[in-house]
Amino acid sequence: xxxxxxxxxxxxxxxxxxxxxxxxxxxxxxxxxxxxxxxxxxxxxxxxxxxxxxxxxxxxxxxxxxxxxxxxxxxxxxxxxxxxxxxxxxxxxxxxxxxxxxxxxxxxxxxxxxxxxxxxxxxxxxxxxxxxxxxxxxxxxxxxxxxxxxxxxxxxxxxxxxxxxxxxxxxxxxxxxxxxxxxxxxxxxxxxxxxxxxxxxxxxxxxxxxxxxxxxxxxxxxxxxxxxxxxxxxxxxxxxxxxxxxxxxxxxxxxxxxxxxxxxxxxxxxxxxxxxxxxxxxxxxxxxxxxxxxxxxxxxxxxxxxxxxxxxxxxxxxxxxxxxxxxxxxxxxxxxxxxxxxxxxxxxxxxxxxxxxxxxxxxxxxxxxxxxxxxxxxxxxxxxxxxxxxxxxxxxxxxxxxxxxxxxxxxxxxxxxxxxxxxxxxxxxxxxxxxxxxxxxxxxxxxxxxxxxxxxxxxxxxxxxxxxxxxxxxxxxxxxxxxxxxxxxxxxxxxxxxxxxxxxxxxxxxxxxxxxxxxxxxxxxxxxxxxxxxxxxxxxxxxxxxxxxxxxxxxxxxxxxxxxxxxxxx
Amino acid sequence: xxxxxxxxxxxxxxxxxxxxxxxxxxxxxxxxxxxxxxxxxxxxxxxxxxxxxxxxxxxxxxxxxxxxxxxxxxxxxxxxxxxxxxxxxxxxxxxxxxxxxxxxxxxxxxxxxxxxxxxxxxxxxxxxxxxxxxxxxxxxxxx
Numbered sequence: 001x002x003x004x005x006x007x008x009x010x011x012x013x014x015x016x017x018x019x020x021x022x023x024x025x026x027x028x029x030x031x032x033x034x035x036x037x038x039x040x041x042x043x044x045x046x047x048x049x050x051x052x053x054x055x056x057x058x059x060x061x062x063x064x065x066x067x068x069x070x071x072x073x074x075x076x077x078x079x080x081x082x083x084x085x086x087x088x089x090x091x092x093x094x095x096x097x098x099x100x101x102x103x104x105x106x107x108x109x110x111x112x113x114x115x116x117x118x119x120x121x122x123x124x125x126x127x128x129x130x131x132x133x134x135x136x137x138x139x140x141x142x143x144x145x146x147x148x149x150x151x152x153x154x155x156x157x158x159x160x161x162x163x164x165x166x167x168x169x170x171x172x173x174x175x176x177x178x179x180x181x182x183x184x185x186x187x188x189x190x191x192x193x194x195x196x197x198x199x200x201x202x203x204x205x206x207x208x209x210x211x212x213x214x215x216x217x218x219x220x221x222x223x224x225x226x227x228x229x230x231x232x233x234x235x236x237x238x239x240x241x242x243x244x245x246x247x248x249x250x251x252x253x254x255x256x257x258x259x260x261x262x263x264x265x266x267x268x269x270x271x272x273x274x275x276x277x278x279x280x281x282x283x284x285x286x287x288x289x290x291x292x293x294x295x296x297x298x299x300x301x302x303x304x305x306x307x308x309x310x311x312x313x314x315x316x317x318x319x320x321x322x323x324x325x326x327x328x329x330x331x332x333x334x335x336x337x338x339x340x341x342x343x344x345x346x347x348x349x350x351x352x353x354x355x356x357x358x359x360x361x362x363x364x365x366x367x368x369x370x371x372x373x374x375x376x377x378x379x380x381x382x383x384x385x386x387x388x389x390x391x392x393x394x395x396x397x398x399x400x401x402x403x404x405x406x407x408x409x410x411x412x413x414x415x416x417x418x419x420x421x422x423x424x425x426x427x428x429x430x431x432x433x434x435x436x437x438x439x440x441x442x443x444x445x446x447x448x449x450x451x452x453x454x455x456x457x458x459x460x461x462x463x464x465x466x467x468x469x470x471x472x473x474x475x476x477x478x479x480x481x482x483x484x485x486x487x488x489x490x491x492x493x494x495x496x497x498x499x500x501x502x503x504x505x506x507x508x509x510x511x512x513x514x515x516x517x518x519x520x521x522x523x524x525x526x527x528x529x530x531x532x533x534x535x536x537x538x539x540x541x542x543x544x545x546x547x548x549x550x551x552x553x554x555x556x557x558x559x560x561x562x563x564x565x566x567x568x569x570x
Numbered sequence: 571x572x573x574x575x576x577x578x579x580x581x582x583x584x585x586x587x588x589x590x591x592x593x594x595x596x597x598x599x600x601x602x603x604x605x606x607x608x609x610x611x612x613x614x615x616x617x618x619x620x621x622x623x624x625x626x627x628x629x630x631x632x633x634x635x636x637x638x639x640x641x642x643x644x645x646x647x648x649x650x651x652x653x654x655x656x657x658x659x660x661x662x663x664x665x666x667x668x669x670x671x672x673x674x675x676x677x678x679x680x681x682x683x684x685x686x687x688x689x690x691x692x693x694x695x696x697x698x699x700x701x702x703x704x705x706x707x708x709x710x711x712x713x
Contacts, residue, residue, distance in 0.1 A: 345627060349582050352675035356588035359679050363595050390676050398674075 002314035011314055015306045022302035027295065034291060038284075045280045050242050053196075053256050053276070057269045058240045060194055060202065061258035067190060068150050068165075068261055071107070071182055074100065075167050076148065078111075079178040084171040087113045087178060093124040100180075109162065109181040114140065116175045125181065127158050134179075139164045143177055150261060152206045153184065153213075163187070163212075188213050191267070197278060200271035204260065205229070212265055226266040229257050236263070244273060340511070344397035355390035358383050399524045413448040414456060416489055416556065420480050423460040427468065434468050435475030443483040450559040455532045462525040463493045463552055469516070470497035470550070484558070488538075491554045499546040508542065572599035573683075574690035575618045579609040579636065580625040580652070585675075589623075596683050606631030606639070613644050621670075621689045623682075626653040626660060634667065641668040646696060648689035652677065 002011045078096060079087075086092050093111050100108045110125020118135025134140040139151035143166040151164040166179035191213045194202035204212035209227035225232035230241065240258045247253040252273040260267050274281065362383045370376060424438050431438050467478050476496035483490050500508060507513045509530040514523030533540045537557050544550040576598050580586050583604060590600045601619065603609035606628060613619055622640060626633030637649055651664040651672035661672040670689045673682060 348675050349585065352677075353582065353585045353588060355676035356585060356592060356679075360588050360592050363592055394674070394676060 002310070002318075005314070007314075007317070011310050014313065015310050018306035018309060019299075019302045022305065023298060026298045026302075030291075030294065034287065038287065041283070042280060045277065049276050050254070053254060053269065053271070054240055054242050056194065056196070057202075057256040057258045057267060060190070060269075061240065061260055061267050064190055064204070064260055064267065067187070071165050071180070072148055072150060072167075074104070074108075075165050075178055075180050078180075079167045079169050084113065084169065084176050088122045090122040090124060090130075093122050097124040105186070106183050107186045109183050112179050112181075114166075114177040114179060116144075121176070129157060132157055139166055139179075140177065142166075143168050143179075144175065150264075152210065152264075160184075194269060196271060197275040198272075199275040200269065202267060202269040205266045205268060207264055207266075226257075227268065229255060229266060229268050230259075247272075340400035344400045347393060348397050351390050351393045355387060358386040358390070396522050396524075399522055399528065411450055411452050413559070414451050414453060415446065415448055416456070416482055416491060417442045417444070417446060419453065419456045420460060420482065420491070423457060423464055424480070426457075426461065427464045431464075431468055431478070434472045436468050436471050437475075437477045438464075438480070439477060440480040441482075442480065446482060446484055446489055447558045449489060449536075449556045451536055451556070452532075459529045459532050459554070460493070462529050466525060467493065467495035467497060467550070471495060474498075476549075485555075487558055488555045489558055491556070492551055493554075494549060494551040496549040499548055499550055500542065500544040501546055505542060505544055509540075573597050574686055575599045575601075575616075575620045576686060577601045577603060577609060577612055577616075577619045577622045579603045579606065579622060579628075579633075581605060581628045582625070592679055593683070593686075596679075598683070598686065605629070606633070606636035609636055610639055610643070613640065613647065619647060620693045621686050622647055622649045623652055623686070624649050624669075626651055626664070634664070637664060637667050637669055646693060646700075648693045650682075650685055650689060 002008060005011075078100075082092070082096070087096075093113065097108060097111045100111070110123065110127065110129070112123045112125070112129065112132075113121045114134055115121050118133050118137070118140050120129060120132045120134065123130045123132075137156070138154070139149055142151070143149040147168045149164075149166050151166070153161050153163045155161060156164075161184045162181050163184070164179050164181055166177050168175050168177050170176070191202045191204055194200070202213075205227045206212055207226060209224050230236060236259065240256070242254065242256045244252060244254050247270065254271050254273055254276050256269040258267040258269075259265070362380070364370070365376070365379060365383075373379075420440060420442060424440060428438065464478060471478075474497070478496075479492070479494045481490075481492040481494070504513075504515070509526050510523075511527040512523040513527075514521040516523075530540055533554055533556070539555045541553045541555075542550065543553065573596070576593065578586055578589055578593070578600055579602075580589075581604055586602045586604065590602055593600050599618075601612055601616065603612050607630065609622065609624070613622070624633050624636060624640075628636075631639075633651060633653075637651070640647055640649055648670040649664075649668070651661065651669045653660060653672065653674055664672050670692065671685050673685065
């Protein structure tokens, strides 16, 4: 797995990059689209809520105005239809009140006729107010000035919130006033009906910010012009107004105001923004939830994908590295082969000349006049040495050449076991001197392989020679094993020698790499083996434990037919 | 009379000289040529040459080509190939082309001499057979 490899940081980096890219690419558009849609929705919804509230308030304003106008009209009608004298008759008045009550339910509480001095001449209603004097009452002063008046809500003489609709009439020159008390509760219902959601409610204030309706909680509006719901410093341009502000608790609130009753009263509707936009909040929560779940999915997918991808990449890299290694190896061997062939030829010629010249000296020395020379023996030895060393050069170049292009013998179908047996026989003498025991454990009936006999001999002789050399001092055992393994023949040559140190094990197939003393080994044996096996599309591997031994595993592709059916060990 | 008349062909002058001295001492009559072309010229001039010792790797006309040419023009002359980097294959190739034998440099002088002798003997036997055949033909015509 790549996690343990040296390239782990690189792969981690790769995973990180992929995750970031996938998440980035998926999230950014989703995010942008969501934000755009969301903000548009919020704006549209907000507008809709505002428009709705405004329509509602305007509707109620009209309703309230209509209610007040209707009551006024009732009283006006009453005052116009009947004379002062008629209305001064309390029984008559009582009858009128009854008919009003019959027509409009309990809206009218009482009726009264007040003369110019403010004393009530006649009265019909539940309270004992017959002789009441309204000279100081605010509404009375107003009605004397304005003909018609609808008063603010006040407690008055009866100690009960109510308001008065009054009309001024003239009896000759003397003004008189017909007044009616409107049932506060009936009026209040008009406003109390306006509640929306959990927090939306309406109130009516007068110009001084005094409450004209009762509210559920004991809410007290700020004192001042219209309870400061309208900025009175500027001219009022619109009857209905909407704004968002913080209420006295600091909660954002939508406030819709509408002026009533010729701007004397103000209908105020308030609703907490959260409550007004509850649907939007719900949509918000749902979309956030979807966004979160989608995001989690994206993150999980990106993680999964990246890790999977990087695993694949790591596998491919590993394969590539292996291939590269093999290509380099074979390339190295090939170029070395070229070099070896050139070197062999270039060296063989001068060596041949040297050897021939030495031979010539030898020839001359056979002349009779040199017979008596005291250095004759020494000269002969020296010339022989030249000859021997020349032969050694030749041997090296021959090996180099066979490494470079194989010994060139014919390729035919071979039984690998026969080759091994031959090698064992060939080496048995040497092995005996080195006190090395040779054991072969060969699977019978192996299929044949296509190979050159001499090359195969060379491979196994090289391996055996190396093994014997390694165990020359200590003695030991060489074990041959052959067996079939899915399409390949595996041959193992294992010794019990000192093993190959870790530091050099990867170099043992390199040409000219040798651990033998100078002059004893050419360092070509194993590279020749490697070259031969690779040429046959086989593989040679080495396993070694220092102090325990070395095992060469050769795998050769099967080309021939199987000699028998069942495999047996012999 | 020398054991055999030899033409030694190699582009390496010192080698040819050393070999000439050594082989002359062993009572072989040596002519030297330093290229394939020269060898063919010498063969054309001198009818006495029995064996050619031919280096395979030479600049210009190489050993193989020279061998083919010799076999074509002087079929009775025996050729021993001498190579600086012999492989069994080049040896076999040479022998397929009609060479008598091949040796690898540096070679053992005695071995070379014995091969030359065998080659010369073969050539002489061959020539003798031809002579006898001719004689037979002539005598046959008479009877």
